[in-house]
Amino acid sequence: MLDKVDVAIIGAGTAGLAALREVQRRSDDVVLINKPPYGTTCARVGCMPSKALIASANAFHARTMLDTFGIAGADQLRADIPAVMTRVRELRDYFVQGVLKSIKDLGDRNIEGQAQLDGPNRVVVDGHEIEARQIILAPGSSPIVPKPWQKFSDHILTTDSLFEARDLPARMGVIGLGAIGVEMAQALSRLGIEVHAFDGSDRMAGISDDKVADTLRQSLSQEFAIHLGVEVDLAEADEGVKITWGDESVVVDKVLVAVGRRPNVQDLGLNSLGVALDDKGMPEVDPNTMRICDTPVLFAGDANGIRPILHEGADEGHIAGLNATSDEPVPMDRRTPLTVTFCTPQVASVGQRAGDLDLDDCLVGEFNFSAQGRARIMQENYGLLRIYATRDQGRLLGAEMAVPAAEHTAHLLALAVKQRLTVYDLLGMPFYHPTLEEGLRTALRKIARQLPPCGISDLAGCAPLNAEALE
Numbered sequence: 001m002l003d004k005v006d007v008a009i010i011g012a013g014t015a016g017l018a019a020l021r022e023v024q025r026r027s028d029d030v031v032l033i034n035k036p037p038y039g040t041t042c043a044r045v046g047c048m049p050s051k052a053l054i055a056s057a058n059a060f061h062a063r064t065m066l067d068t069f070g071i072a073g074a075d076q077l078r079a080d081i082p083a084v085m086t087r088v089r090e091l092r093d094y095f096v097q098g099v100l101k102s103i104k105d106l107g108d109r110n111i112e113g114q115a116q117l118d119g120p121n122r123v124v125v126d127g128h129e130i131e132a133r134q135i136i137l138a139p140g141s142s143p144i145v146p147k148p149w150q151k152f153s154d155h156i157l158t159t160d161s162l163f164e165a166r167d168l169p170a171r172m173g174v175i176g177l178g179a180i181g182v183e184m185a186q187a188l189s190r191l192g193i194e195v196h197a198f199d200g201s202d203r204m205a206g207i208s209d210d211k212v213a214d215t216l217r218q219s220l221s222q223e224f225a226i227h228l229g230v231e232v233d234l235a236e237a238d239e240g241v242k243i244t245w246g247d248e249s250v251v252v253d254k255v256l257v258a259v260g261r262r263p264n265v266q267d268l269g270l271n272s273l274g275v276a277l278d279d280k281g282m283p284e285v286d287p288n289t290m291r292i293c294d295t296p297v298l299f300a301g302d303a304n305g306i307r308p309i310l311h312e313g314a315d316e317g318h319i320a321g322l323n324a325t326s327d328e329p330v331p332m333d334r335r336t337p338l339t340v341t342f343c344t345p346q347v348a349s350v351g352q353r354a355g356d357l358d359l360d361d362c363l364v365g366e367f368n369f370s371a372q373g374r375a376r377i378m379q380e381n382y383g384l385l386r387i388y389a390t391r392d393q394g395r396l397l398g399a400e401m402a403v404p405a406a407e408h409t410a411h412l413l414a415l416a417v418k419q420r421l422t423v424y425d426l427l428g429m430p431f432y433h434p435t436l437e438e439g440l441r442t443a444l445r446k447i448a449r450q451l452p453p454c455g456i457s458d459l460a461g462c463a464p465l466n467a468e469a470l471e
């Protein structure tokens with residue numbers, strides 16, 4: 001094993017591999033150290049298998065609306081859960097293979113084992129010491145299972161184990177309704193499993209806008225039992241596990257625990273860096289260079305807790321790799337915040353969320369998709385879009401939504417926020433008919449109407465029509 005290198009990267013996840021690609025542009029003197037398994041959280045147990053499960057669930061769920069489209073016989077369809085799970089694993093394996101290919105040429109520069117820092121320039125892997133000029137930490141995160149629940153391990157699943165299941169039981173609890181909980185609870189329910197879902201807070205999927213949160217709750221409650229703002233307790237039951245909240249309880253076969261993820265830093269040796277750590281044992285990280293204080297150590301991906309989603313982890317790996325191989329600091333602007341939760345209706349947030357803003361100081365435009373033309377045709381007429389803009393110029397600040405095709409609307413709005421566009425700029429776009437984007441136009445016009453007019457029509461570039469006649 002090498003004992004002196006220019007750059008050592010800890011973690012072969014999305015962030016670590018992005019850092020590797022960046023470092024390799026300027027130096028071959030790099031090692032990648034990874035505690036197995038290989039293949040990244042995203043491909044193995046995260047984004048990809050979860051979306052594969054959702055895709056099967058949505059395909060089966062479509063049968064509930066087929067009669068409204070004039071298609072008969074849907075009641076004959078059934079979900080073959082073992083076949084669904086096999087497809088999930090086949091897709092997972094395909095994506096993991098792609099990741100493994102990307103590191104196969106590293107040879108002895110790919111080191112398998114658990115790494116620990118021993119000071120700012122030294123990494124120890126299974127007793128072997130490696131000195132490095134720069135170190136990039138990218139060890140990812142793991143599902144949290146609260147200690148009192150760990151004794152029910154036979155009945156508990158996390159996303160580390162869910163996709164390994166050959167079959168799924170008839171009744172499931174889902175505790176925690178962040179992105180993971182909401183996506184999986186709906187997918188399980190759509191596959192025909194009786195789902196009881198819980199969250200300690202009164203919101204789901206990280207939504208901070210009250211009205212959007214209410215809309216999502218109304219939609220999802222039609223599909224499975226949702227209990228928000230409750231503290232749950234687990235107990236052994238004859239046939240499964242009993243979930244208790246307040247005076248109520250339910251017995252389920254398995255519980256998916258989705259109460260968040262913990263950075264993999266417990267045994268990383270961060271305390272050997274000689275910098276202050278907060279009460280969670282975390283050092284301060286510059287989000288524009290990824291450097292920890294003035295040390296030669298950079299910290300990227302889920303583990304630093306800054307923006308624990310995939311494209312941000314990849315960016316952080318790239319920024320860390322750039323800074324590890326540059327003589328001078330290279331501070332990089334971060335992207336407009338964007339999140340998408342792949343439930344139905346899709347949930348998304350862009351830029352500043354309601355919770356980041358004083359809405360009394362902003363202009364708000366909203367659109368409810370319940371009667372929207374295209375949404376109605378597709379039988380997807382539900383959901384609420386809320387857009388926030390500055391009071392003086394109508395410059396877009398952000399948006400939250402639970403609407404059909406939110407992933408697309410959110411990307412468009414992210415570009416608008418980044419470009420500092422006003423609602424008038426956006427209203428200058430063509431809006432094809434009939435599209436879901438016509439709903440976005442109505443929300444924008446609602447903001448435009450609250451601004452001083454500066455022309456005679458949308459076509460002139462900036463003025464509101466003050467009518468929805470073109471919809």
Ligand SMILES: Cc1cc2nc3c(=O)[nH]c(=O)nc-3n(C[C@H](O)[C@H](O)[C@H](O)COP(=O)(O)OP(=O)(O)OC[C@H]3O[C@@H](n4cnc5c(N)ncnc54)[C@H](O)[C@@H]3O)c2cc1C
Nearest residue numbers: 011013014015035041042046047115139140301302309310
């Ligand atoms: C169910 C689920 C669904 C998700 N869906 C989405 C989605 O739809 N969109 C999205 O943007 N994000 C999604 N995410 C989040 C996304 O998967 C993560 O943000 C991303 O994978 C984090 O990448 P990473 O490189 O930081 O960590 P990882 O990919 O976890 O890589 C960390 C690596 O470091 C290794 N390691 C840990 N400690 C050590 C050590 N001490 N020494 C050596 N190696 C070590 C680990 O074994 C691992 O290989 C989802 C996550 C989950 C769990």
Ligand SMILES: NC(=O)c1ccc[n+]([C@@H]2O[C@H](COP(=O)([O-])OP(=O)(O)OC[C@H]3O[C@@H](n4cnc5c(N)ncnc54)[C@H](O)[C@@H]3O)[C@@H](O)[C@H]2O)c1
Nearest residue numbers: 176177178179180181199200201258259260308340341342
């Ligand atoms: N579509 C996506 O982008 C996507 C999908 C899945 C996961 N992810 C990422 O994965 C990470 C982890 O997701 P997550 O959903 O596990 O975490 P999260 O932190 O987003 O949500 C956890 C939820 O659990 C609740 N909770 C915590 N303790 C609880 C308890 N004891 N009882 C009941 N509820 C409790 C919280 O109130 C919160 O709503 C996030 O960073 C997320 O962004 C992203």
